[in-house]
Amino acid sequence: MKRPAAASAGAVSKKPASGTKTLSFPKNFLWGSATAAYQIEGGAFEGGRTACIWDTFCAQPGKVKNADNGTKACDHYHKFKEDVKLMKSLGLPAYRFSISWSRLLPTGRGDPNPEAVKFYNDLLDELKKAKIKPLATIYHWDLPQCLEDEYDGWLSRKVIDDFEHYAATCFSCFGEKCKDWITFNEPWCSTVLGYANGEMAPGKKEKPDTEPYLAAHHIILSHAKAVKRYRDEFKEKQGGQIGITLNMDWRHPLTEEENDKAAAQRALDWQLGWFADPIWKGDYPETMRKRCGDRLPSFTAEEKELIKGTSEFFGLNHYSTAYVCAPKGQAKTVSMWGNVQAGGYFDDQEVELVDDPRWGRSDMDWGVVPWGLKHMCEYIQKEYEPEGGILVTENGCAVADDDVKVAKKDTFRVEFLQGYIAQMHKAIQNGADVRAYFAWSLMDNFEWALGYSKRFGIIHIDYETQKRTPKQSAKMFSEVAQKNKLTLPTAVLNDSDFVMIEPGAGRATTKDAPPGQKE
Ligand code: GBH
Secondary structure, rough: OOOOOOOOOOOOOOOOOOOOEEEEEOOEEEEEOOHHHHHHHOOOOOOOOOOHHHHHHHHHHOHHHHHHHOOOOOHHHHHHHHHHHHHHEEEEEEEOOOOOOOHHHHOOOOOOHHHHHHHHHEEEEEEHHHOEEEEEEOOOOOOHHHHHHHHHHHHHOHHHHHHHHHHHHHHHHHOOOEEEEEEEEEEEHHHHHHHHHOOOOOOOOOOOOOHHHHHHHHHHHHHEEEEEEEHHHOOHHOOOOEEEEOOOOEEEEOOOOOOHHHHHHHHHHHHHHHHHHHHHHHOOOOHHHHHHHHHHHOOOOHHHHHHOOOOOOOOEEEOOOEEOOOOOOOOOOOOOOHHHEHHHHHHHHOOOOEEEEEEEOOOOOOEEOOOHHHHHHHHHHHHHHOOOOEEEEEOOOOOOOOHHHHHHHOHHHHHHHHHHHHHHHHHOOOOOOOOEEEEEEEOOOOOHHHHHHHHHHHHHHHEEEEEEEEEEHHHHHHHHHHHEEEEEEEEHHHOOOOEEOOOOOOOOOOOOOHHHOEE
């Protein structure tokens, strides 16, 4: 088998380095932490909130690990004041959270629920008192169940008007206090995990050749309509900005051969370009249009005009990296859980993903590859030249730190964040206009199909007592945010070009696939 060139993105350090290095960030660089409504709020059936597709999904046997759900989560619905206080004590200048659609509009549409308006206004007031800048995500995967029941949610064109109304309700209720809007978080996850492999709500996988493309099409149009509405009615008087957040793990060609390079480009097209090309360039990538034919819906000339130029910054969520090679024979996409995923969307890309077995791995079993973030930012800069710059709206890792004693010394996460931030710094030095970095997540929370079994927080949550305890990573990140500088061990900086695990310690696949994704 072809082997990845370990040093492809930088030199591998041989001798252990001593001392520290300090990296300074541009003036006004924004630091913060991020969360999402379903993952932290709880209060799922309080204050007039109705069910969202995740409540329904969690209630289906075998979908979520340990049959966990977000009914209580971190009880942030009741503890938000304490949580803002914690952010303030850590000196985190910004906070990215999401609004629950079925809390604000319990019937999916119509007039806003006064209790929800009060909850988010109270949160925004607390943030203001603490001098923390809010960024709100309008949709982080929690479609009201009533809209799923009524017309199959994202599969129907009807969702476009309902989303536009929901977004406009957010702008009118909260737009005086919140100036930064993210329409969608990671539409790739909602569409591929929701409609191709069924790992996420609504859990469909029967038509992977058409449904992910259809759902994505409606999400892109919903995004564009919401942005138009913001610009027509709110932007000028509220003085804010609006954009989208896309998730992309870096895809590096396994070799310098042309067919591997083309495969890596296809992997980027099918995940990032699928959403970014319509929004920045006016249409789906040509590779996708050619390959999918009629299965990929097309935009009318008028729609292309509506969509192009509708993101004022590039929100990027980034976690990991894989090498890509051109598949020999039948395309095989191996999922992040080690399953071969075949059919529809997965076959269309014709890519084979390869991990370097020497990479360090997080508790999600995702490769720790800090240099991937550098490549990712440079690629986005070159390809899309986003006017308002790149905002890294999520980056972080899972660590098995259930035990609060372990959490207080989460060295793995400390070094993960240091390595990724250092590589983001390199990208900035190379000309990428990166303007913000948000750690995922402010606190341990409901990790979707893996329930509470995975912890991403810089603050530890004891789910029995709801006690919050800042981890070592919170303290390290707090210092970075306050000084606008990262001081890190030279060894960690050198390793960020290639983090290697102990020989023989590599795992082929994780044992922790969500119940629905086990082969
Ligand atoms: C984000 O999605 C979500 O926005 C957030 O809600 C969630 O809690 C957080 O991340 C942590 O999961 O198999 O090594 O190639 C993450 C999107 C897409 C990132 C798949 C990792 C696979 C890594 N993920 N990707 S790998």
